[in-house]
Amino acid sequence: MIELKDLSYVRFGTSNLEDAESFATKCLGLQVGEQSGKALYLRSDDRAHTLCYFEGDPTEQTVGFEVEDEARLNAAAATLDQLGHPVHAGTPSECGLRKVKAFIGFKDPTGNHIELVVRPERSGKRYFASRDAGITGFSHVGLFTTDPARDELFWTQVCNARVSDRIGDVALMRVNAIHHTIALAPGPRSGVHHVNHQVESNDDVLRSYYHLSGQRVPIVFGPGRHPTSGARFLYFRGPDGMVFEYSIGVDEIEDEETHRPRQFGFEPSSFCMWGSKRNW
C-alpha cells in the first residue's frame, strides 16, 4: 500500500504568469517565495512552496503528496507499475523545479496528474502573507473523477486514504486525522476541482467574502458551512477558472479505529447547511 503522509503542493500551468501573481498575492493572499524565470513559487505556511504557477497550458494540473522516504517511493513506483499505471521517475532538474529530493509522477484512474515526493523543502523564514487573509496553510484538494466508485477504490485500496464521509457516491477522504485531504468531485474530465487553504477564524472567511467581492473576484459558493467536515467556507474563482477555497474549523477524526463514514444525500443541504447555493 502506498502511504501518503500529507499533501505537498499543486502545480498549475498558466498562460499569464503576471495575472496569476496578481491574483495570488492581492486576492488569495499568499507570499511569493521565489520567482525564477518562468515559474512562480507561492507559500502559505512554513513550507518553501505549496502552489507553483508555471508558464504553460492551464490544463496541466498536478497534485503532489509526500511519502516517507525513497525506499517507500520506490515501492510505490513498483506497485503502480504492477497495476498498469505508467510511472515517471523525476529527473534531478525536475526535482529542483519542485524543491524535492525525489519524486515519481503517474495518473490516477481518471487521469489526474499525481506526484509522490520525498523530502519537500521547508523554509527557515516564517510565512509572511501578502495580505491579511489569515491563511494558516494549504490543506486539501478537490479532484475531478469520471467514476467516483472506481477512484475511491484506487485511493483507499492502492493508497492509504480512508473515507471520512460520503455525499451521494462522492467520497471525502483523509490521509491523516484531518477530515479530508482529497475530495472527489464528479466531472467529465480530469483536473483539480478546487484548492483549499485554511484560515485562522470564521471572521477571516467573512472578511474575505467582502474583500474579494470588492475586488470583483467571482464568489462561486458561500459563505457557508459544510455539514460533513463542519468547516465554514468560501469558494471563489481565480486565474484560468481555477476555484480556491478558504475554510476554518475542519473536524479531526479522533478515533481512527471506530470512525464510520456517514452517508449524506446528494442534495444542496449536504454541501451547505446554511443555505448558500453553489454557483459553479
Added chain:
Amino acid sequence: MTSTTHWSTPSRCPLIQLCYIRLAVQLPQQAAAFATDILGLQHVPNDLEPFLYRSDGRYYTLCFATGAEKPSIGIEIADTQELDRIADALGKDGFRAREATEDQCAQRFVRRALIVEDATGNEIDLVLRPALSGRRYFPSRDAGITGLQGVGLRSRAMKDDLKLWTTILGARITDRVGEITYLGIDRMHHRVVLYPSDRAGLVYVSYGVESLDALMQNNYFAEERQINILHGPGREPVSGQMFVRLAGPESYVFSYGYGLAEVEPDHRPRQFTLEASSLCEWGSQCVDIAELQPALAG
C-alpha cells in the same frame, strides 16, 4: 438574568431588562406574516392584542399595535420605590412622563407603567412586573431565536437622551463609535444603542439567535424569500456581535444577532472612529439606513 456583578456607580442599575417592543403599524396582517413566517416568532393568542409575539420565556416581546401612533419600548424597573424615584427625577428634569391607565397596563401585560418620552420624542415604557409565560417558547420556524436582545434608537438630542438613560435610569455607556453610544444595563455589552439622527424612531429591533449557524441560515432564508438585507452578515467590533439586519414591515428593521460580548466590571467606555469598519469589521456596508452609514451620519 441575575447578575453577580455590582457596579460602583450607580450601586445597582434599576433597569432589569428590555422586555418588549410595541410597533405602530398600519397593515397588521402583513406585519404578522413577517413575524411568524420570516422572523420565526410564536404568535400569542389573547383577547387584548391580536398581534402579539413571543421569542422566549416571556409572555411576549413584540406587539404590533394598530392603535398606537408611534413605536415604544418596554423596560422593566426593579421595584415600586425605584419607579417612584425615577418619576420624581423625570419631573424635575422636565421629561414628559405619564402614568399608564389600567387599560394601557393590560395591553402591555404589566402591572404598572410609566410612559416616558425622551428628549428626541421616543416613547419608553418603564414597567413593573411584566408577564412571563408558564409554557415554553415554541417558535413558528426553526430560526434559533433565543430572545429579544436589544434595540437601536434614533436620537436628535444626544446629550439630553443620555441624561435620561444614564443619570436618571442608571444605564452605563459601554462604548462609542463617533457619537453612536452603546448602553448597558446588565452584564451584556449593550441592550440599547443611541444613533445620532434628525428624527425619532427605532433603528432596529434585535433578536438573539443561538449560534452562528442559525444567524447564517436566517441570512440565506431571508435572501431566498427576497427579503431586503440592509446590513450584513456582519460583525460589530465594539460588541463582538454578529448580525444580519432585515427590512421588515412598514420600514421597521429587524436584526438577528449572535455573539454579543459581556463586559467586565472594570470596563471603561472606548471611543471608536466613525467609519464603516467600526460598525462592521467584516466589511459589510449598510444600505438604506442613514444612521448606520458613517459617511452620512453626524
